[in-house]
Amino acid sequence: MSPKNAGEADEITGQSALPISRIKKIIQLDEDIVQCSSNATFAIAMATEMFIQYLAEQGHNVVKSERKPRKTVQYKDLAAAVSHTDNLEFLSDVIPKTTTYKQFKEKKAKETAKQGEMEKGQRTLNGTSAAAAPANENGATPEKKSPQADESKASSPTVPRTPVVPVSALIADQTVEPPAAENADVEMKD
DSSP states (O other): OOOOOTTSOOOOOSOOSSOHHHHHHHHHTOTTOSOOOHHHHHHHHHHHHHHHHHHHHHHHHHHHTSSSOOSSOOHHHHHHHHHHOGGGGGGTTTSOOOOOHHHHHHHHHHHHHHHHHHHTTOBOTTSSBTTTSOOOTTSOOOOOOOHHHHHHHHTOTTSOOOOOOOTTOOOOSEEEOOOSSSOOOOEEEO
16 A cells, blocks of 8 residues: 555545534534434534644644644644634634733733723712722722711812702792682693
């Protein structure tokens, strides 16, 4: 027997490396598909097998492109292949790039610093600075009970204090009593 050449096509055997019964079970889980023929199941199995082969080849290409190539394909190689290959971009949520804990902490610290800068000039409804006010578990700022805090809120130049008027209030100046027998309607005068 001669070894396979790289350009030579695979021999068609009519068998899949993936178990057909498992693929049938997966197809049956889909509510939209009522029936699926055995030929369609086999086509799905072959397409899946070819996709896995393509993904593995792209991961292997990443390994070969390193300075010191390895003999094994690792998760980080597949993640790099997904992020660099346009055909595999739809897998970016499924196979994300990994980060170290140190990188994750640095990224979170930068995000919180950026959030703090954005909120630096903003004020909350009670007049305190959003960045300076400590937050509870639910994100609300606790109320201060000291009278000095109330004075600082009242004297804040950026928060104007206006009287609160209920929206559903009806104001009538005076009512006029109708004549007893004539008309039962009520008249209002200004």
